[in-house]
Amino acid sequence: MNKKQVNGFNWIKMMNRVLFLAFFCLGFWSVGIGFSSADEIKTVRVVGSTTVAPIAARAAEAFSKKHPGIRIVVNGGGSGVGINAVGRGLAEIGMASRQVTDKEKKNFASVHLTDHIVGRDGVACAISSEIFNAGVTQLTREQIADIYSGKIKSWKAVGGPDRPILVIDKEKHRGTRHVFMEYVFNDVNARAKGAKLITGSNNEERSKIAQSDSAVGMLSAAWLNADVEGVALKKGDTFIAPTVENIQSGMYPVIRDLLFITAGEPKGILKDFIDFVRGEEGRSIVTESGYVFVPGS
Amino acid sequence: MFSFLVPDRRCHADPMFWITVFFAGLVLLVAIIFFSYLIFESMPIWEQGVWAFLTSVEWEPAEDIYGAGAMIYGSFIVTTLALLFALPFALCGAVTASEFLSPRTRLVFKGAMEIMAGAPGVVYGLLGAALLSLWIKDFFGLIDGATLFTAGILLGIMILPTIMTLAEDAIHSVPGEYRDTALSLGLTPLQAFLKAVAPRALPGVIGAVLLGLGRALGETIAVMLVIGGLDIVPSGFDLFSPGQNIPSKLGREAAEAIGSGLHWNALLALGAVLFFGTMLLTGAGSWLLRRNKV
Numbered sequence: 258m259n260k261k262q263v264n265g266f267n268w269i270k271m272m273n274r275v276l277f278l279a280f281f282c283l284g285f286w287s288v289g290i291g292f293s294s295a296d297e298i299k300t301v302r303v304v305g306s307t308t309v310a311p312i313a314a315r316a317a318e319a320f321s322k323k324h325p326g327i328r329i330v331v332n333g334g335g336s337g338v339g340i341n342a343v344g345r346g347l348a349e350i351g352m353a354s355r356q357v358t359d360k361e362k363k364n365f366a367s368v369h370l371t372d373h374i375v376g377r378d379g380v381a382c383a384i385s386s387e388i389f390n391a392g393v394t395q396l397t398r399e400q401i402a403d404i405y406s407g408k409i410k411s412w413k414a415v416g417g418p419d420r421p422i423l424v425i426d427k428e429k430h431r432g433t434r435h436v437f438m439e440y441v442f443n444d445v446n447a448r449a450k451g452a453k454l455i456t457g458s459n460n461e462e463r464s465k466i467a468q469s470d471s472a473v474g475m476l477s478a479a480w481l482n483a484d485v486e487g488v489a490l491k492k493g494d495t496f497i498a499p500t501v502e503n504i505q506s507g508m509y510p511v512i513r514d515l516l517f518i519t520a521g522e523p524k525g526i527l528k529d530f531i532d533f534v535r536g537e538e539g540r541s542i543v544t545e546s547g548y549v550f551v552p553g554s
Numbered sequence: 555m556f557s558f559l560v561p562d563r564r565c566h567a568d569p570m571f572w573i574t575v576f577f578a579g580l581v582l583l584v585a586i587i588f589f590s591y592l593i594f595e596s597m598p599i600w601e602q603g604v605w606a607f608l609t610s611v612e613w614e615p616a617e618d619i620y621g622a623g624a625m626i627y628g629s630f631i632v633t634t635l636a637l638l639f640a641l642p643f644a645l646c647g648a649v650t651a652s653e654f655l656s657p658r659t660r661l662v663f664k665g666a667m668e669i670m671a672g673a674p675g676v677v678y679g680l681l682g683a684a685l686l687s688l689w690i691k692d693f694f695g696l697i698d699g700a701t702l703f704t705a706g707i708l709l710g711i712m713i714l715p716t717i718m719t720l721a722e723d724a725i726h727s728v729p730g731e732y733r734d735t736a737l738s739l740g741l742t743p744l745q746a747f748l749k750a751v752a753p754r755a756l757p758g759v760i761g762a763v764l765l766g767l768g769r770a771l772g773e774t775i776a777v778m779l780v781i782g783g784l785d786i787v788p789s790g791f792d793l794f795s796p797g798q799n800i801p802s803k804l805g806r807e808a809a810e811a812i813g814s815g816l817h818w819n820a821l822l823a824l825g826a827v828l829f830f831g832t833m834l835l836t837g838a839g840s841w842l843l844r845r846n847k848v
Contacts, residue, residue, distance in 0.1 A: 337810035345813055360616065364814045423697045426784075429615060430810045446616035453796055454700055455783030457806065468688075471697060 299526055301329045305339015305352030306432050307458040308477040309515045311546040312376055313352055316534045319542065327526060333458055337361075337430025343518050344368055349527055351518040354378065354432030354477065358445070368520040375534050376515040376548040379478035379504040380436045381487030383463070387470040389486035393417040395496040396488045401441050404473060407451030412471060425465055425474035426452035433459070436513045437475035478504060479547030505549045515548060589829070596823035598816060607823060613785045613803075615811070620820035622827060624785040628702060628799040629771060629828070632781070635706025635793070636770045640714040641763070647714075648721035648759070653747050664722065670715035679776035682708040687780050694794060700782035702797040708780055709773060713766035720765060724758025725751060757842045764839030768832045774801035800828045 303313045310333050317329035334342075339351030344365030357370050382401055384393060393416055396404075403409040404422055413419040426449045427434040435445040456462040459480045466472040467484035478499040481487045489496035492510045503509040523531055533539060543550040565571045599607055599620060610621025651663050686708055687699030728751045736746035782796020783806060804821055811817040 334809050341810050341812060341814060347812075358616075421697045428783075428806055428810075430807075446614070448614070452784060453782065454698055455796075455806075469698060 299327050301327065301350065301527065301530060302342075302348040303329060303331045303350040303352060303517075304334055304342040304348040305332075305518075306336040306354040306515070307333040307460065308354040308378060308433060308479070309352035309375065309517075311479075312515065312534065312539075312543055312548065313350075313517075315542045315546060316530070316539065319538060320530055320533050324526075324529075327530075329530065335428060335430055335457060336432030336435070337428075340365075340370065340518060343370065343520050346520070349519065350531070353516045353518055354513060355435040355445075356516075357518065358435075365520075370518050370520065371522060372516040372518050373523075373531050373535065374514045374551050375517050375531075375539065376543040376546070377504065377551050378513060378515055378548045379499045379509045380433055380440070380511040380513060381476050381478045381481055381499040382437070382490065383466055383474050383476040383481060383485050383487050385466055385470050385472045386484050386486050388412055388417050388420075388473075389488070391418050394486075394488060394498075395490070397491050398441060401473075405441060405447075405449040405451050410451070420471045422451075423453050423469050423472040424449065424451045425454045425456055425462060425472055427462065427475060428455060428457050431457070432513070433475050433477055436511060440511045478509075501547070501549070514551070592822055592826045592829060596819050596826050598819045599823040607820075608827070611785065611787050613820075615807070615817045615820075618816050620816065620823075622800070622820075622824055624787050625798050625800045625803045625824060626827065627787045628705075628781065628797040628802075629831070631702050631791075631793070631797065632706045632709060632777065632799050633767055633770045635703065636709035636713055637763070637767060639707055639710030640717055640766065644714050644717035644721060644763075644766075645759070647718045648725055648762075649747065651718075651722045652725040653743065653751070664719060667715040667719040667722075671719055675712065675773050675776040678708060678712045679779040682776060683779040696794055698782070698796070700780055700796050701794045702781065702788075703793040705777045705781040705797075705799070706793070708776055709770045712773065712776060713770045716769055717762050717766035720762030721755075721759045724762060725755040727758070728754045761839045761842035764835050764842065768835040768839060771832050771835065772801055772828065774805045778802040778805050800824050804828075 301317075303317065310331055313329075313331045317331050321327055321329055332348075336351075336353040336355050339348070339353050340357055340361050341351075342348035343351035344361070346368075351370075353372070357372065362370065382396060391412075393412060396415060400409065400415050404415075404424060405426075407424075409415065409422070411419055411421055429446065438447040438449075439445050441447070454465060456465050456474070459477050462474050462476055463480050463482075463485050466474045466476070467482075476485065476487070478487060478501075481499065487499035489498040490510050491497075492508065497503050497509050499509050499511075504512060517531055517534070519527060519531070522528075534542065540550045540552070607620065607622055608626060609623050610619075611623035611627075612619045612621045613624065614620075647663075647667075651660050651667075655663060682704065687701075687704045689699075690696065690701065690704050690707070691699030732750040732754060733743075733746050736750040737743065741749065777799055778801075781798060781802055783798055783802065784796040785798045785803070786795070788795035788797065804824060807817070807821060811821055
């Protein structure tokens with residue numbers, strides 16, 4: 258059909274090309290590796306809650322500066338993913354923004370999941386700023402329960418504009434969901450029949466609420482901003498807004514501990530890192546991330 | 555003992571023969587292990603009742619209740635929508651490219667289609683989440699754009715180039731004599747296509763459609779970004795309700811469940827259902843394509 262086929266396939270030329278490409282790629286790769294291949298890298302894998310991740314990421318940076326041989330890799334995924342990863346030995350530290358459930362304890366009975374408090378945080382009932390500015394600045398537990406179970410469908414019923422509510426739920430294993438549902442329904446695994454959308458990380462949930470003009474969701478208080486406002490929740494007879502001060506003082510009703518979880522008692526470099534986060538250097542890191550530092554717990 | 559491989563015994567002396575046989579065997583072995591693992595690991599779910607798993611819409615990992623109904627429904631609706639949306643465009647495009655474009659233009663057109671067909675799902679997903687879901691939300695006045703409908707349209711756009719380019723191949727591979735004969739009998743080009751070419755190309759076109767469907771059925775990330783992620787079967791075929799399909803469910807929950815108990819078994823059972831579905835589709839697709847070529 259064409260010349261190449263008449264002359265037969267040119268193996269040598271082809272092999273040359275393949276080898277050239279192979280070395281080309283190998284070159285780039287080894288340059289990349291070369292920089293990081295200092296002797297004896299120790300890698301600590303930190304996986305889990307996206308609420309805890311900012312603390313871990315900042316701490317990892319500061320810690321690696323002091324200990325150049327140590328590489329700390331921080332990844333999100335959610336509290337359930339973090340606990341599962343530690344339980345299965347896929348990570349050294351799991352981050353969780355909720356307690357380990359009985360089911361998880363049972364699944365990983367052999368590894369003795371141990372938790373270390375690295376901070377404290379409030380869970381906000383977050384709504385689109387349009388709704389907040391239209392007057393919905395506080396909600397009772399019963400109102401939130403009705404919204405999430407689908408009984409209240411319009412913002413009008415809670416003093417807002419006549420607009421349907423976009424109820425945003427979270428993946429079931431997420432720490433923020435456990436804590437929020439415990440507060441609203443007294444059941445960490447409560448079903449939300451009114452939900453219209455499922456999100457995962459804090460970032461995903463926040464951008465969905467911000468994108469909409471009539472959404473309600475659950476969010477770590479540190480993630481609130483001008484587009485996503487947290488409503489005040491009732492405690493006793495007063496409504497308490499999810500501000501840093503109210504969370505620090507313990508006034509805000511939905512507060513949870515942020516945890517690092519290890520398999521058994523941490524030793525060596527793991528212990529150093531956790532002590533670092535919980536020590537004096539950790540204080541500024543935790544505060545910078547928008548959370549409350551819990552000294553020496 | 556290896557005579558089943560090749561009748562000609564002279565081949566057995568060639569080392570190249572054994573190398574190729576080794577790798578071919580390896581591929582076969584991996585396929586077998588893969589399939590057995592899916593079936594074996596999902597056994598605890600199947601033992602609880604195959605029908606119950608396939609039809610129940612309750613999925614509550616915390617209570618160890620697993621039903622795939624919502625995911626199977628979502629997969630079905632989304633792929634059907636994708637097909638309905640993509641088919642008219644893909645077929646018209648294929649006919650135009652094969653029959654009515656000059657060879658040069660055809661190559662440019664085909665090139666563009668093949669680039670589109672090769673674009674990764676996540677790219678489509680990003681566009682879907684950033685643009686399509688907002689357009690659909692505004693156009694239909696919904697409270698949110700993450701719906702089964704959005705996922706279906708997005709998948710339709712994704713599989714359109716795949717179907718179009720494969721269908722075009724099938725149509726174009728019908729020998730020219732059929733067209734020439736039809737034209738010389740006085741038929742117009744369009745009539746010639748419909749009466750002489752289309753029947754010959756049909757198996758190949760169906761094959762192309764099935765391969766496109768296979769891609770739609772397995773697409774994960776693009777769907778995950780726009781489908782809403784809610785495990786429900788909406789009442790009354792409501793397409794503008796959020797939903798869930800199998801790959802998106804697997805994508806959302808795999809990391810939390812790896813290796814842990816019934817939850818993991820249930821996800822693998824979902825995987826097996828999906829695997830079986832795509833196997834049927836691609837199997838049928840390649841069978842029809844092969845028949846067309848011979």
